[in-house]
Amino acid sequence: MGAWLAGRGFRPDLVVCSTALRAARTWNLARAAFTPAPATELTDEIYEAGDRALLEVVRRTPQEVQTLMLVGHNPGLADLTERLAGSGDSEARRALSVKFPTAAIAVLDVPFDAWEAVAPGSARLDRFVTPKILGLDVD
Secondary structure (H helix, E strand, O other): OHHHHHHOOOOOOEEEEEOOHHHHHHHHHHHOOOOOOOEEEEEHHHOOOOHHHHHHHHHOOOOOOOOEEEEOOOOHHHHHHHHHEEEEOHHHHHHHHHOOOOOOEEEEEOOOOOHHHOOOOOEEEEEEEOOOOOOOOOO
């Protein structure tokens, strides 16, 4: 999944990752596709966080960060993605509504002047890919 991100130019400036072992392992595998590796912040705050708490994490992102990546858990990440995505690719939105499996990637375009202005419905779901869509086996 990291190779998919890097191959399409989706390079995060900052990755905020749960300290949970599975999330950290997932990010460590994905970040191998980036040289140099993006700045990473490990935090307990994302573990079992709901969409509202995750939105607060997003809103506290430093202004110099242009591309943020969250690596965490469901149902919080799926709920946050659905809550933020007010528009976007219809196929991606349909796939997202079915399931947000392990290692799935949702790419959201968020027009904003400041991270603290990110609000429900303000983003456009650009892409939603899963390991299955890419023909990968993860577990």
